[in-house]
Amino acid sequence: MTSFDNDLQGGLHRRTFMRNAMAGAAALGGLGSAGRAVAQSTEMTALMVNAMLGPTLKPIVEEDAKVTIKEGAFLSGTDTVSRLTAPGGARYDLMNSSFAFSHPVVMGAKEGAERVQAIDTSLIPNMKYINDPSKEGIGTRDGKVYMVPHSWGFDSILYNRDIVPDNDPYTQSWSLLFEDKYAGKIGWWDVAHQMMMAAGLYLGHAEPEKMDRNQLNEVSKFLIAKKKNVRTFYTTFAQGSNLLASGEIAVGYGIVPMRVELKKRGFNITGSWPKEGVLSLINASYIPKDSKNVAAAHAVINAMLGERYAKALSDGCGYLSASKFAQENLTDAYRKEYGYGIFDGSVKHYQLKFPTNMNMWIETWSRVKSS
Numbered sequence: 001m002t003s004f005d006n007d008l009q010g011g012l013h014r015r016t017f018m019r020n021a022m023a024g025a026a027a028l029g030g031l032g033s034a035g036r037a038v039a040q041s042t043e044m045t046a047l048m049v050n051a052m053l054g055p056t057l058k059p060i061v062e063e064d065a066k067v068t069i070k071e072g073a074f075l076s077g078t079d080t081v082s083r084l085t086a087p088g089g090a091r092y093d094l095m096n097s098s099f100a101f102s103h104p105v106v107m108g109a110k111e112g113a114e115r116v117q118a119i120d121t122s123l124i125p126n127m128k129y130i131n132d133p134s135k136e137g138i139g140t141r142d143g144k145v146y147m148v149p150h151s152w153g154f155d156s157i158l159y160n161r162d163i164v165p166d167n168d169p170y171t172q173s174w175s176l177l178f179e180d181k182y183a184g185k186i187g188w189w190d191v192a193h194q195m196m197m198a199a200g201l202y203l204g205h206a207e208p209e210k211m212d213r214n215q216l217n218e219v220s221k222f223l224i225a226k227k228k229n230v231r232t233f234y235t236t237f238a239q240g241s242n243l244l245a246s247g248e249i250a251v252g253y254g255i256v257p258m259r260v261e262l263k264k265r266g267f268n269i270t271g272s273w274p275k276e277g278v279l280s281l282i283n284a285s286y287i288p289k290d291s292k293n294v295a296a297a298h299a300v301i302n303a304m305l306g307e308r309y310a311k312a313l314s315d316g317c318g319y320l321s322a323s324k325f326a327q328e329n330l331t332d333a334y335r336k337e338y339g340y341g342i343f344d345g346s347v348k349h350y351q352l353k354f355p356t357n358m359n360m361w362i363e364t365w366s367r368v369k370s371s
Helices: 003-009 014-021 034-039 058-065 077-084 099-107 125-129 133-137 192-202 213-229 237-246 256-264 294-304 307-317 332-338 358-370
Strands: 043-047 068-071 094-098 139-141 144-160 186-189 230-234 251-255 269-271 278-286 349-351
Touching: 043 294, 058 068, 058 294, 058 307, 077 094, 077 099, 094 099, 094 294, 099 139, 099 144, 099 278, 125 294, 133 144, 133 278, 144 237, 144 256, 144 294, 186 192, 186 237, 192 213, 192 251, 192 278, 192 358, 213 230, 213 358, 230 237, 237 251, 237 256, 251 256, 256 269, 256 307, 278 294, 294 307
Parallel strands: 043 068, 043 094, 186 230, 186 251, 278 349
Antiparallel strands: 094 278, 139 144, 144 251, 144 269, 144 278
16 A cells, blocks of 8 residues: 555545645556457547647547547546546546656555556557657556556756846755745745755755655754745745746746747747756656556557657747657757757756555645745
């Protein structure tokens, strides 16, 4: 049984869990027979970071997969796995979230406890193009595949270069998000997992997801002390982007699609490369047991590993495709801008992993917010 299971059984209501822990961002049964699969509709539902199906990307997927996709509003990885475990079922044909965070919940504690169905890899020929680092994001058990990597992303600090110069030493550390220099111009994302992982790394914890109660109390005291520097909290990436665009904040926790979207809109916003490491994630796709269009879900997974989508992904939303196709003929400048050094180790990173005790993290973050 996972920590997530214990949290749910301990009476933590799903809505409370999502509200207190990790609201994030909008805007940005078995497989069955072949005959049944062919008979399924071309319409399907998907829940993933919405930027993955942005205006330049969704048409590629729909054309290559020969489907029509109805998207749900992605909030966070926590929300996604909460929906997966909901009593009424996930209600999506395909879901996607951070592999390291979601794996314990998606796979369950043992054989037969998986909350998703096995994937028929014969229907995903583009799996053979998955690059070596991304193979870590293939979720398997007893020879069956349950999770397939889609891309890499990473979180860091976004900042306005008109206010924060690139040569400011603070841009080289998570200190930019916490310390006093830009007090009153800082925005925090209202999400326990990422904010506390960032603080844990900054405070020197080698494996912050394993912090015990005493260490979490240390993080809580630190965040409460630094809260005075915060102009505002935001609960969606769209809010965070608008705060940066309007100039209300100059510094904020952000994900790659926020940076790319702001750049496209002409704002002088960039992302930092903290010496403690950016917080990385492998986005992985999986098919809920109650998926009503399994064939379409397979087709979309395959299309998203295909050449056209892989080569368009970074320009489209900033993520780094798990496919080898994405790295063909890239310039050094392009690799540096988008963080392709994650693949060869030249960009330091630490994966966003599922905390040992999520309830304690939620309690800690609640203390920070209410202080």
